[in-house]
Amino acid sequence: KNQVEQSPQSLIILEGKNCTLQCNYTVSPFSNLRWYKQDTGRGPVSLTIMTFSENTKSNGRYTATLDADTKQSSLHITASQLSDSASYICVVSRGSGNTGKLIFGQGTTLQVKP
Amino acid sequence: DTGVSQDPRHKITKRGQNVTFRCDPISEHNRLYWYRQTLGQGPEFLTYFQNEAQLEKSRLLSDRFSAERPKGSFSTLEIQRTEQGDSAMYLCASSLRQGLQETQYFGPGTRLLVL
Numbered sequence: 663k664n665q666v667e668q669s670p671q672s673l674i675i676l677e678g679k680n681c682t683l684q685c686n687y688t689v690s691p692f693s694n695l696r697w698y699k700q701d702t703g704r705g706p707v708s709l710t711i712m713t714f715s716e717n718t719k720s721n722g723r724y725t726a727t728l729d730a731d732t733k734q735s736s737l738h739i740t741a742s743q744l745s746d747s748a749s750y751i752c753v754v755s756r757g758s759g760n761t762g763k764l765i766f767g768q769g770t771t772l773q774v775k776p
Numbered sequence: 777d778t779g780v781s782q783d784p785r786h787k788i789t790k791r792g793q794n795v796t797f798r799c800d801p802i803s804e805h806n807r808l809y810w811y812r813q814t815l816g817q818g819p820e821f822l823t824y825f826q827n828e829a830q831l832e833k834s835r836l837l838s839d840r841f842s843a844e845r846p847k848g849s850f851s852t853l854e855i856q857r858t859e860q861g862d863s864a865m866y867l868c869a870s871s872l873r874q875g876l877q878e879t880q881y882f883g884p885g886t887r888l889l890v891l
Contacts, residue, residue: 666818705821705867705882707778732784751818755878764880766818 663691666767668752674773676774679742683770685752686736693755697726697737700749709737709750742774778802780869780883788889789858796854797886801870808851809880810837810843811867820866825851826873858890 675681675686687695694713698706704754710719710726719726723746725738726756739746779802782821789795807826811819822841823833827848835885837843845851855862865887869880 703885703887704780705780705869705884707882708879711879730824753818764819764821766820768816768818769815 664754666752666754666765667730667736668767668770670770671768672773673773674775675742677742677744677774677776680738680740681742681772683737683739683750683752683772685737685767687733687735687765687767689754689756689765690717691756692730692733695726695728695735696753696755696764697724697735698751698753700751702748703775705765706751721735724738739772742772744774744776747772751765778881778883780868780881781871782866782871782883782886784886785884786855786889788888790891791860792857794856795888796852797866797888798866799851799853799868799870799883801849801868802881803849805870805872806848807871807873807878807879807880808845809869811852811869813865813867814863814886815883822853843861843883849866850868855888858888860890863888863890 669684695711696711699705712728718765751769753764781800783798809824810822813819826843840856843853865885867885868883871880
């Protein structure tokens with residue numbers, strides 16, 4: 663079964679601290695993996711995208727890693743800010759992407775406190 | 777703002793009523809997707825269009841749901857005889873397929889509450 667599992671389900675950190683979110687997937691065949699940020703009441707916004715051959719991708723204070731052998735990805739946020747409070751969703755695209763249909767994780771809710 | 781707009785942003789309705797949502801994608805995007813998202817969960821695929829053709833429908837899409845994209849631009853999602861279980865955020869996304877890469881841009885969503 664094609665699944666994307668994320669951990670932790672929720673996380674609270676203090677402003678300025680770093681954190682790492684995890685994503686495990688059992689999607690086959692694999693095409694690419696994205697991390698999305700979703701603010702409360704808004705649609706998801708893409709942060710990073712990685713294909714099979716890429717093992718790290720950065721976007722400002724966000725750094726995503728991918729281990730295609732173990733089918734794991736992580737999203738590392740450095741020097742967190744209050745505006746980082748959101749849900750972070752790991753999304754895997756399957757196969758050749760004929761449909762573009764994405765398989766979503768349930769998300770990790772991050773709360774950054776002052 | 778991703779360039780994808782949805783209307784309305786919020787809808788409260790009584791059980792049994794019909795509702796219709798609209799999505800306006802990024803103008804040059806040929807693909808349009810509908811998703812449903814419940815609280816604490818990731819979005820679930822409902823259906824997608826390539827231009828005006830509806831190419832795939834999820835088993836989640838019961839007979840009460842219908843989606844159209846008549847001119848290959850905006851799309852509508854109608855739910856007939858709404859049930860309380862239909863309460864969710866309905867997200868629309870659009871993309872331009874180029875080769876094997878495709879990035880979906882999401883709208884802000886329509887939050888539906890069925891009383």
